[in-house]
Amino acid sequence: MENPLQAEHVKLGARFGAWFGATLPSAYDALEAEWTRARETAAVFDTGYHAVFELAGPDRARYLNAVTSGDVRNLTPGQGTPGLLLNPQGHILAELETFALEDRFLLISHASVAQRTFETLDKFIIMDDCVLTDVTERWASCAVEGPRAAEALATAGGVALDSLPLFGHVAANVAGVECRVLRRSHFGAPGVEILAARENIGAVWQALLGAARGAGGGAIGWDAVNALRIEARVRWFGYDFDDTVIPHEAGVESTHISYTKGCYTGQEIVERVRSRGRLNRWLSLLEFSGAAPEAGAKLLVDGKEWGHVTSAAYSPERKKAVGFGYLRREHNAVNDELQCGVETARVVESPAGAPANAFRPAACE
Numbered sequence: 001m002e003n004p005l006q007a008e009h010v011k012l013g014a015r016f017g018a019w020f021g022a023t024l025p026s027a028y029d030a031l032e033a034e035w036t037r038a039r040e041t042a043a044v045f046d047t048g049y050h051a052v053f054e055l056a057g058p059d060r061a062r063y064l065n066a067v068t069s070g071d072v073r074n075l076t077p078g079q080g081t082p083g084l085l086l087n088p089q090g091h092i093l094a095e096l097e098t099f100a101l102e103d104r105f106l107l108i109s110h111a112s113v114a115q116r117t118f119e120t121l122d123k124f125i126i127m128d129d130c131v132l133t134d135v136t137e138r139w140a141s142c143a144v145e146g147p148r149a150a151e152a153l154a155t156a157g158g159v160a161l162d163s164l165p166l167f168g169h170v171a172a173n174v175a176g177v178e179c180r181v182l183r184r185s186h187f188g189a190p191g192v193e194i195l196a197a198r199e200n201i202g203a204v205w206q207a208l209l210g211a212a213r214g215a216g217g218g219a220i221g222w223d224a225v226n227a228l229r230i231e232a233r234v235r236w237f238g239y240d241f242d243d244t245v246i247p248h249e250a251g252v253e254s255t256h257i258s259y260t261k262g263c264y265t266g267q268e269i270v271e272r273v274r275s276r277g278r279l280n281r282w283l284s285l286l287e288f289s290g291a292a293p294e295a296g297a298k299l300l301v302d303g304k305e306w307g308h309v310t311s312a313a314y315s316p317e318r319k320k321a322v323g324f325g326y327l328r329r330e331h332n333a334v335n336d337e338l339q340c341g342v343e344t345a346r347v348v349e350s351p352a353g354a355p356a357n358a359f360r361p362a363a364c365e
Contacts, residue, residue: 041217057130080167086266145191188232
């Protein structure tokens, strides 16, 4: 599916790359310049990698609560929550954010697994009075995040960022376009994502970019977003967790799972791991002695493989390459060193279910 913001990015001199299976801007300027923009002002970026579904009908809350890990039963219009779609073995099929509207749920996931996600959700609708619809082609999105994002949002859309709780959302008008503003964070700073009709997203982008520039910021690409989110310990679906792992291994059990909601697909495994409290491997933060390695690079001790890298980037904050990797418990303690190609990887943070989680709620409130 063609990126509706392609022409806007070309005008800004973007260099493109593959992100979440979509073609998105990797950079407009030098990494350090974009990183500083996001850290100190307001950064605007294209988030056109989503799958978007609608779930309508009187049984929608009861049904969705029974198949996903987030607690959606008591969501009222304007509220939202993250969750996971698991298989019976507890492996992560999809990351799913649920936003409650008056008459339906808006479900946002990843286009890279859209078909599987839709088919998995749809096949369990048997006796339930609800209808699932794939509306991905109707929508496009972009985001603004950073310490001056609230200023940019107020200028562009008249929405007070502080009025929205994390995953709260509200209808708004940006540049004459009816949008939905979603409070969420991609790299731990205050921010929102704006969802609008594909044919109108260009006007929204221009308004948001102009407001960000007025606050001293501007556009950033996904090279910078990637560095920022690793620094903030934000795990990405499709990069750092997928259907090969369970939530506890990825460290997302504290943000994506409700332990009070009742039964759902995969709950038995989730509860078993929680009660026994033992993992053989988990995702850790690593620091590399050289350049950022490719995803999948092996982590070795004395020539024996003990894990692999999932994602990495140069960190302007640390002045070194950092990243995530799965390591077995035998070599997963802080300051453990492993070989990664011709370079060294050192474990810098390694609690199972790390406290710096996938959405960093404290940083966004």
